Amino acid sequence: MSPKRKPKVDLVIPVFNEAGVIEKFYEQISTVLAELSATIHIFFVDDGSTDGTAVALRAIMASDPRVTVLTLSRNFGHQAALTAGLDASQGDFVISLDGDGQHPPEMIPQMLELLQQGYDIVQGQRAEDTRAFSFKQITSSTFYALINSISGTHIEPGAADFRGMSRQAVDALKAMPEYHRFLRGMVSWLGYKSVILPYHETSRMAGKSKYSLGKMFRLALDAIFSFSLMPLYIGLSAGVMFFCFAAIEMTYVLSFWIRGDTSSLEPGWGSLMFIILTASGMLMILLGFIGIYVGYIFHEVKNRPVYLIKRDREDERNG
DSSP states (O other), X not given: OOTTSOOEEEEEEEESSOTTTHHHHHHHHHHHHTTOOSEXXXXXXXXXXXXXXXXXXXXXXXXXXXXXXXXXXXXXXXXXXXXXXXXHOOSSEEEEOOTTSSSXXXXXXXXXXXXXXXXXXXXXXXXXXXXXXXXXXXXXXXXXXXXHHHOSSOOOTTEEEEEEEEHHHXXXXXXXXXXXXXXXXXXXXXXXXXXXXXXXXXXXXXXXXXXXXXXXXXXXXXXXXXXXXXXXXXXXXXXXXXXXXXXXXXXXXXXXXXXXXXXXXXXXHHHHHHHHHHHHHHHHHHHHHHHHHHHHHHHHHHXXXXXXXXXXXXXXXXX
16 A cells, blocks of 8 residues: 555444434544544444434435445344445455444544554454443353363454454455354454454443343354364263263172172162263253254355345445
């Protein structure tokens, strides 16, 4: 990139049912972008909103030629919406952030500066809150400790989908077409030159989070089963352990036969049932793990798109 040319910077902002919030967020981000010496393009990705979000985004796009709105045909989820925006981006640098104000736009200039210094990935990381732990903080800490202990890909605790990427990193990410997507892990897996940028998460401008406990749980499962085979190893280890128990039990029983003291043997109904039920339980768990992996493979081999765009507002403008 010529040092005299302004860098092209794309912002990717997924939104879902943020009517009343997205207008305030747009005003906030416009103030920050006015200070940047760069060619800016903003991609809002409407992830199948059912409130007035689409109307608000149309109004924003009509007033700002830098804005493109990508409308997905239904709610595909946060990771799919992010993927849609990344696929559409063409800038030298791409910065992704949420549209609820919790990812502070004021960090964008610093993020861009680090990218221009040669970093391919500038990963936003939530600074730990010094107040008492919340349920979300406890579950988040537990998840990152678990995924980093069983996966070969290290993911920074507190990492969010607030990040900046070079064109090289974005193109590499676009070459990973898997259906079950955990972008934080996928970005870490790339291995490009990266730096951590801590930030303090602010409160939502309005409304409430759309990331329910169920969605967080599904995202955690996607991360675990996409980046680790440890669940299979757990089942295998349990099987080996019970084989050892069986060998010990057999040796114990044979010792009575060798001594000719078979009359001392008890029927052992309770212990027998315990071993059978426990071993059966472990087999069911192992089969369940295998079933999940087979299910993931099934989704991959169908080769369905990660998302579908219902309407590209940029096409409407040009048409």
